[in-house]
Amino acid sequence: MERLESILFSYDNQDRLVYQLYAEFLRLLGIYVCEDIQYDLPYEKQNWNPSDFSLLYRIEKSEQWESADRGITERMAAFKERLSLSVQDQDFWECFDEVCEIYIDQELLQAAAVLQYFKINAPQVLEAGTKFERAADRITELLQKKSELNQNRYIRYAHLYCKQKANSSRYVCEKPVVYYVDMLAEQCLKLIDDFCNFSNAWALLGLISEKSSFYFRETVDAYQKVLDEVSDKPYAANIYYWLGKCLEARENYVSPEAKRQYEQAYQSMKKYRNMYKMAIPYKDEENWEEANRYFLECIEFLDYKNGFLDPIEHEYYFKVNVLISFCYLRQEKYSQTIHHAKLALDLRNVLELGLRETNRETSFYRKMYGGRAVEYLRLALERMNTKQIYRYLSAAYMKLGKPEEGEQYSEKLGCYRRA
Numbered sequence: 001m002e003r004l005e006s007i008l009f010s011y012d013n014q015d016r017l018v019y020q021l022y023a024e025f026l027r028l029l030g031i032y033v034c035e036d037i038q039y040d041l042p043y044e045k046q047n048w049n050p051s052d053f054s055l056l057y058r059i060e061k062s063e064q065w066e067s068a069d070r071g072i073t074e075r076m077a078a079f080k081e082r083l084s085l086s087v088q089d090q091d092f093w094e095c096f097d098e099v100c101e102i103y104i105d106q107e108l109l110q111a112a113a114v115l116q117y118f119k120i121n122a123p124q125v126l127e128a129g130t131k132f133e134r135a136a137d138r139i140t141e142l143l144q145k146k147s148e149l150n151q152n153r154y155i156r157y158a159h160l161y162c163k164q165k166a167n168s169s170r171y172v173c174e175k176p177v178v179y180y181v182d183m184l185a186e187q188c189l190k191l192i193d194d195f196c197n198f199s200n201a202w203a204l205l206g207l208i209s210e211k212s213s214f215y216f217r218e219t220v221d222a223y224q225k226v227l228d229e230v231s232d233k234p235y236a237a238n239i240y241y242w243l244g245k246c247l248e249a250r251e252n253y254v255s256p257e258a259k260r261q262y263e264q265a266y267q268s269m270k271k272y273r274n275m276y277k278m279a280i281p282y283k284d285e286e287n288w289e290e291a292n293r294y295f296l297e298c299i300e301f302l303d304y305k306n307g308f309l310d311p312i313e314h315e316y317y318f319k320v321n322v323l324i325s326f327c328y329l330r331q332e333k334y335s336q337t338i339h340h341a342k343l344a345l346d347l348r349n350v351l352e353l354g355l356r357e358t359n360r361e362t363s364f365y366r367k368m369y370g371g372r373a374v375e376y377l378r379l380a381l382e383r384m385n386t387k388q389i390y391r392y393l394s395a396a397y398m399k400l401g402k403p404e405e406g407e408q409y410s411e412k413l414g415c416y417r418r419a
Contacts, residue, residue: 003199004089004237006032011059013039013305015368018065021072022057022079022154024112025103029092030157032235034269035036036375039304051215052233055086064353070370072104089146092388095155098142106135108162115165115369117311118379121173125210129169130305136162145419157204160188164208171211175290196244198227203239210246235298237269252283274296279323307360307410310368311380314351318344318384325392334396341389341396348384351377387413 007026011019016037023033036048050056065075070183080096087093103109114128139159142149149155163184169179186207192198206222209215223243230236242259248254254262254277262277279294302309309317321344328336347361354362355374364371365380390413397406 001305002054002088003197003302004031004087004092006034006053006233007055007057008034008048008053009049009057009059010036010037010038013037013308015059015061015092016308016310017364018059018063018075020113020368021065021109022059022247022268024109025076025100028103028158028161029095029099029154030107030204031159032200032233034235037304039306046234048234052235057082072109076100076104091152092154094147095152098149099139099155099158102135102138102142106131106138108132108135110368112165114312114376115169115172117315118376119172120379120383122379124376124379125169126173126175128167129173129178129273132162132165132169136166137245153191153201155196157198157201160184160191160204160208164204164400167208168211177352181209181212185364197229199226202226202229204240205253206239206242206246210242213250216246216250234269237265237271237274239264240268241274241277254284270301272301272313276320279320283323283327286330288331289310292324292327295320295327299324308364309361310364311376314347314380315383318347321347322388322392323357329392329396332399334399337392337396341393344384344389345386347383348386351381351384353395392403 002379009019009023019035023035026033032050034053063078064073065071074086080100084093085183108131111128111131114124116164118125136159139155139162143159144157163179167179167184167192170177172372185205185208188201188208191199192205195201202222202225206219206226209222223239223246226239227236227243232241240342242253243265244258244265247258247261251258255339259281262274265271266274266278275294275298279291279298282288282291298316298320302313305313321340324340325339325344327338328334328340353359354365354377358366362377365377369376390409394406394409394413395407397403
């Protein structure tokens with residue numbers, strides 16, 4: 001029986017909601033997921049090796065889906081039908097229907113999106129964690145009712161995955177965790193012992209333990225175990241990235257070892273967050289030109305999405321343009337300083353406009369969150385602080401001999417301080 005261990009989705013950028021529906025469900029089951037996005041604009045494509053994946057899946061036009069708050073059951077039924085033509089993994093099909101029902105009932109697509117996009121202390125983040133906690137309870141009941149499922153790697157993984165997500169939301173919101181980390185880690189090690197060659201279970205162990213400083217060594221070892229098995233695969237990029245973040249958090253800066261992990265992530269897969277992490281050490285070293293090389297690559301990558309960005313991509317687009325503006329300011333390139341500072345402001349302005357009317361830049365929020373789109377749009381805007389932008393614009397205009405424009409932003413900065 002061939003295991004479904006990894007999948008590469010290829011899809012057009014406007015179909016990303018369909019991709020996320022499928023991808024989050026498969027991640028819940030412990031399957032590695034990669035994406036090959038077809039953009040409207042020309043770009044340098046990633047070179048994929050089909051042999052790196054258990055399955056290649058092209059999302060067709062017929063699978064287009066307009067909103068996450070309706071039609072999920074029908075969409076997942078169609079997904080199941082297409083998968084059944086290629087996937088012969090009996091364990092996968094043994095638990096598919098039950099886990100899918102929980103996935104839909106507990107709105108885990110939206111909950112996973114909240115935890116991915118909004119790493120802030122907010123009621124919506126706690127709410128998302130509660131959905132995963134309820135999903136874990138449902139799986140507990142299912143395992144008690146159908147004892148044979150305790151021999152199923154996918155549902156055992158999903159059980160721990162939901163608990164880890166519930167804990168993650170509590171960490172972010174500075175609340176006591178729902179599940180003791182040592183107990184979850186023990187259960188995950190049992191999962192690893194029970195099912196050989198399940199490298200993603202080691203990744204889950206790292207995610208379980210990484211938030212606690214007491215388990216730093218265990219977290220590093222878990223991620224390294226994954227890399228021992230999949231370091232040559234493109235989905236290893238996530239593991240390198242998580243390991244880099246773990247090391248960075250421990251040292252409170254991008255240490256040489258953390259930098260090496262980020263470099264490996266960048267080499268494994270070209271993603272905006274990997275480009276961002278490549279830039280940060282150069283900024284810290286005041287190597288402005290090299291920092292901007294990676295920052296600009298990050299912006300170019302996000303521009304390929306042609307305005308259809310999710311909240312975390314909006315956050316990166318905003319903060320990276322602010323950082324580019326700063327680097328140019330330090331290089332005394334004042335026109336470029338102004339250009340990128342205004343790109344950040346323009347984004348914030350168009351998102352604010354989206355609070356009152358529909359526009360392309362906020363369409364993802366409406367498709368993912370439906371009637372709650374404005375609520376999550378406000379959360380995204382809270383992450384976009386304009387204080388530094390006004391400072392950079394004021395300084396750049398003054399240096400260009402344009403005191404009137406400089407004073408305009410100095411006044412805005414003054415209003416900021418008084419507020």
